[in-house]
Amino acid sequence: MIYWQSFSLINNSFQFFYVNNPPFFQELTAHLGERISVNADVLEAHGAGYSYHECMPPDAVVFPNTTEEVSGIVSICAKYGVPIIPFGAGTSIEGHVLALRGGICIDLREMNQVLEVNKDDMYVMVQAGVTRNQLDELLEGTGFFFPIGPGVNATLGGMASTRASGTNAVRYGTMKDNVLALTAVLPDGKIIKTGSKAKKSSAGYDLTRLLVGAEGTLGVITELTLKLHSEPETIYAAVCAFPTVEAAVATAIKTIQKGVPIAKIELLDAAMMRAINRYSSLDYEEVPTLFLEFHGAVAEVEAQILKVEVYAHSFGAAGFVWEKDEARRKRLWRARTDAAPSAMALRPGAKLMSTDVCVPISQLAKCIVDTQLDIEKMGIMAPILGHVGDGNFHLTILINPEYKEEFERAKALNERLVRRALAMGGTCTGEHGIGVGKLQYMALEHGSSLDMMRAIKHAIDPQNLMNPGKLLPEI
Structure with missing residues (x-):
């Protein structure tokens, strides 16, 4: 029986923690003690991310320290049918952390321990809340580095969840190429370990890569084993x-x-x-x-x-x-x-709508030039930058979402760009992920393959509790 109910006040600007069945709150408190917050400012800080999407806070935020604590939280949520939203640094830009149906936000910031640095086998084991800057500082002077670096100080768990990349991807690949193994908590609270410390394996389904890029819809990543690379001479x-x-x-x-x-x-x-x-x-x-x-x-x-x-x-x-x-x-x-x-400083107070299509490199110049013509025709401020070595580029569209006509023009520009990229054999997102911002393009890009994705989601998360409303359009 599902007891959870979420409700909004003050023009939906934030939500209050509310449980019809007191045992849910009692069990959560017994499990975590005081590491639960229903403070309005804390909730709002966990309901937006780094983008134009309207803030949609959770009903409560919890701060676990270990994989076992995450397992306990998820088990309690599964028992009462409570939605779960994993949270790293809040730097995602496609609405990945919006609490669309209320629920519990699991903030992994306190899970920030580096568990092992193995120079001989060239890997590092970290908890999911370790940030890329933190790892960079730890590795300084060791002769090794981790190459994946988006333009913000994201957590490594969040980077894995969105299959992030960055400026080094043209030579070193993306997160999917640099994660050897994971520890994750499934929607029923079960803890699993995927992959190994070996450089390759052909043993069974590649569950590591299934979770890398799943955007928290299949489970909560709590630990990662990452490849290290030798520092260049x-x-x-x-x-x-x-x-x-x-x-x-x-x-x-x-x-x-x-x-x-x-x-x-x-x-x-x-x-x-x-x-x-x-x-x-x-x-x-x-x-x-x-x-x-x-x-x-x-x-x-x-x-x-x-x-x-x-x-x-x-x-x-x-x-x-x-x-x-x-x-x-x-x-x-x-x-x-x-x-x-x-770019945002060019228009103080503006919100950022960032695109990130990726196309075969032979199509890149035409895609960018045609898009620049669209920008000029639509009268929109949208500086361009891109990881052009792998065909990926971004428009940093500067908008005021309160200006409806301007917002609609920006969305139309983005849609034209995505359709152009798909027609060229590309993708709607090279590294930012889907979240809620690109849901409408999933069917256009994947067609009947979406049925297989939905089957996987339903098999692993039959209650649809893990980050609901993200990545996959509703059936």
Whole structure:
């Protein structure tokens, strides 16, 4: 019997914890003590994420320390039919953390222990609440690094849940390529371990990759075993300006097609270059620009540089600005990392609608150019940046959701972009995930494959308690 009931007050701006059956609250309190919050500010902080989506808070937030505590929370919720929303750092941008049906938010921030660093076998074991910055700091000076880095200080559990990637993906892959094993709590409270510390396996279904990218709809990831990579002997970075977006993208495409093992190759259009100049007090030329980075031994890095310079000049590049000094290189990439807040500073008070289609690289230039024409026609402010080495790019659409007509134009721009990408053989999301923001495109992209996804969801979560309303459109 389901006892849970959630209700909203004050124009749905936040929800209050309410349980018809007092034993639910008593059991949760007995399990966690005071690590439960129904404070209105805490609830609101857990109901938005980093996007334009309207805040939809949970009814309570809990703060477990261990996998066993998460198991107990989930078991109690399953008993009473209470929805569960896993929460990392709250940096997702597609509404992944919205409590669409109320329920309990499981905040994993206190599960932030690094459990093992194994240099011999090149892996690290962490709890899900460890952030990427925390891991970077721990690994500094060890000779190893973890390559996946989205533009925010996300938790590693959240990064796995959304199958995140970032600027290094063109060489090192995404989270799905760098998670060896997981510990997770299923919707009935059962604890499972998937994968192993071996580099490969052909034993059974790949449950690790099933959970990586599931957006918390199949269970709560509590621990991860991640691949480490050796720090390169040499790292060179560069900025290269181009006369047009087509020229910059053509250089990126040729670099990839010729097999240059470049670590990063990022595109910023003229509008985004203007934004980072203002935000970071820089003086780069405000034209389409590639940010590049090369990893490896000195001789091979210098050989890569010579090749890419030739390609760039053949497409009209104005010249390269190379950064070998570590401090200057980090300053360059800090400007790129700050692209989203830089864009938002162009329009103070605006909300961010960020797109992230990904297309085959041969289609990338046309996709971007056609999209720029749409931006101009619709009169929308939307600087572009992209991980163009793997065909992924973003519009940072700046909107005021209260202006209905503007909001509708922004949504129309996004829909045209997604349909264009799908028609080119691409995807509606390269790294942000579906959440609620891209639900409407799942059928268009996957067709009858959605039936199999729904069958998996129903088999694992028959009560539909795990992050309900996300990833899969309603049947």
